[in-house]
Amino acid sequence: MKTDVKNFLKYRYLLFNLISRDIKVKYRRSVLGLVWSILNPLLMMLVMTAVFSQIFKFDIPNFPLYYLIGSTVWGFFSEATNSCIMSILSASSLIKKVYIPKYIFPLEKIVFAFVNMLFSFIAVAIIFAITGTPLTWTALLIPVPMIYTLIFSAGMGLLLSALTVYFRDILHLYGVILTAWMYFTPIFYPINALPEFMQNLIKINPLYHYVSYTRDILMYNTVPSLETNLICIIYALVSLFVGIVVFKKLQKNFILYI
Amino acid sequence: MNIMSKNVIEVNNVTMRFNMSKENLDSLKEYFIKLVKRQLFFEQFTALSNVSFNIEKGDVFGIVGFNGAGKSTILKVISGILQPSEGSVKIDGTIAPLIELGAGFDMELTARENVYLNGTVLGLSPDFIDTKYDEIIDFAELQDFQDVAVKNFSSGMLARLGFAIATVVTPDILIVDEILSVGDFLFQQKCENRISEMMKNGTTVIIVSHSIEQIEKLCNKVIWLEKGKVKMLGETKEVCDAYKSVTK
Numbered sequence: 001m002k003t004d005v006k007n008f009l010k011y012r013y014l015l016f017n018l019i020s021r022d023i024k025v026k027y028r029r030s031v032l033g034l035v036w037s038i039l040n041p042l043l044m045m046l047v048m049t050a051v052f053s054q055i056f057k058f059d060i061p062n063f064p065l066y067y068l069i070g071s072t073v074w075g076f077f078s079e080a081t082n083s084c085i086m087s088i089l090s091a092s093s094l095i096k097k098v099y100i101p102k103y104i105f106p107l108e109k110i111v112f113a114f115v116n117m118l119f120s121f122i123a124v125a126i127i128f129a130i131t132g133t134p135l136t137w138t139a140l141l142i143p144v145p146m147i148y149t150l151i152f153s154a155g156m157g158l159l160l161s162a163l164t165v166y167f168r169d170i171l172h173l174y175g176v177i178l179t180a181w182m183y184f185t186p187i188f189y190p191i192n193a194l195p196e197f198m199q200n201l202i203k204i205n206p207l208y209h210y211v212s213y214t215r216d217i218l219m220y221n222t223v224p225s226l227e228t229n230l231i232c233i234i235y236a237l238v239s240l241f242v243g244i245v246v247f248k249k250l251q252k253n254f255i256l257y258i
Numbered sequence: 259m260n261i262m263s264k265n266v267i268e269v270n271n272v273t274m275r276f277n278m279s280k281e282n283l284d285s286l287k288e289y290f291i292k293l294v295k296r297q298l299f300f301e302q303f304t305a306l307s308n309v310s311f312n313i314e315k316g317d318v319f320g321i322v323g324f325n326g327a328g329k330s331t332i333l334k335v336i337s338g339i340l341q342p343s344e345g346s347v348k349i350d351g352t353i354a355p356l357i358e359l360g361a362g363f364d365m366e367l368t369a370r371e372n373v374y375l376n377g378t379v380l381g382l383s384p385d386f387i388d389t390k391y392d393e394i395i396d397f398a399e400l401q402d403f404q405d406v407a408v409k410n411f412s413s414g415m416l417a418r419l420g421f422a423i424a425t426v427v428t429p430d431i432l433i434v435d436e437i438l439s440v441g442d443f444l445f446q447q448k449c450e451n452r453i454s455e456m457m458k459n460g461t462t463v464i465i466v467s468h469s470i471e472q473i474e475k476l477c478n479k480v481i482w483l484e485k486g487k488v489k490m491l492g493e494t495k496e497v498c499d500a501y502k503s504v505t506k
Binding site (some may be wrong): 014094097204 | 276277287298314331337338339340341355357358362364366367371374378379380381383
């Protein structure tokens with residue numbers, strides 16, 4: 001444990017450098033650069049608002065905000081786990097030649113996605129200002145659901161990155177799973193638009209809890225109950241525990257499969 | 259001679275086995291079919307079997323052997339990239355592996371950005387790289403190309419940059435794997451000078467080379483590997499003469 005910490009401290013600069021590399025490579029030669037991280041969710045929101053509030057006519061007050069908060073939280077989870085999948089495989093040239101703690105690579109993707117989410121929250125703030133929605137003190141709790149989602153995504157990311165080394169099928173399968181998972185999460189529809197048994201089913205979905213937690217404190221000015229918090233924490237910790245255990249067990253043979 | 263000679267590397271009965279799946283088991287279905295048929299882990303390839311040797315501080319240790327003898331595998335085991343299936347490796351000190359120069363360069367980034375990225379890959383801190391940055395660029399002779407993306411570099415330029423970064427700290431142990439064949443002869447000389455400078459400062463060096471002349475020139479101890487086993491271990495002259503008599 002102590003050597004683990006020492007090792008991490010030695011390689012923390014690598015972590016920062018990999019993140020800044022990702023940012024640089026992502027926005028190299030684009031005129032607007034980082035602004036895209038804010039602009040993209042806003043444009044997406046315009047499309048979704050046009051489609052869902054005009055065509056499907058869900059009865060959601062302040063749909064732009066409802067959608068944007070949901071899609072920001074979801075977007076973080078989906079980007080983090082999706083980029084984790086390839087993280088070990090695409091670092092194979094490094095892993096084969098230098099000793100580096102291998103969890104650095106999925107961890108870097110998760111932190112990168114998290115930074116992206118922070119920028120997307122600027123878009124959320126802009127919509128708050130434009131729609132004139134009042135914010136109360138409950139909004140100060142925003143780090144809480146962020147950290148829940150971060151831990152949950154980190155566990156999933158570690159798990160997926162390790163398994164994908166052995167089974168490349170996950171690469172192809174996960175895209176489908178993510179799409180199904182997205183529809184299974186109330187991002188652009190209200191949960192009460194569903195029949196009751198579907199509502200109960202959706203409550204198994206951890207992302208449902210993280211998304212509605214964020215909406216509760218930002219839009220509805222309510223503090224989620226102790227029970228909700230416990231559910232969120234348990235999902236996050238179980239995911240992290242499974243992720244770390246599987247990753248630790250599989251990592252020493254990565255090099256034979258990449 | 260040092261009376262208190264100290265082992266910086268101890269390799270104890272290292273065996274390295276690889277599972278050889280004839281066809282790549284890349285899919286879940288195949289995996290389960292093989293698992294049920296119990297054919298999964300049948301074929302094994304032993305790259306190293308029961309290899310033991312010690313390297314003392316200040317040694318220049320050569321590894322010779324034909325293709326497939328396990329030379330690169332033992333280097334990877336020593337530098338911690340591979341975990342041995344059996345046995346253990348004890349290392350005392352920092353290692354700079356020059357196994358493949360420029361591993362970890364990102365082709366989209368500039369030379370300057372790659373110096374920092376690659377430096378941190380080797381475990382250096384950004385502050386330290388700041389102080390050494392000019393020295394690295396000077397050594398690599400890339401003053402005019404600092405802000406050019408390295409995808410536009412020639413292979414010689416890449417190798418120069420990689421060598422300059424990897425050798426900017428004087429490590430306790432330097433691992434050199436067939437890399438002195440890069441660049442023009444002037445740069446090769448520069449590399450050899452830097453390596454011999456390190457040797458003078460007490461760095462332990464491990465060299466893998468197919469050029470037996472290079473080994474004879476530089477090393478004081480040589481190990482000869484054949485098909486993963488230690489064929490001979492001893493003084494340079496003895497081992498090299500035996501090795502050459504087979505080659506002829």
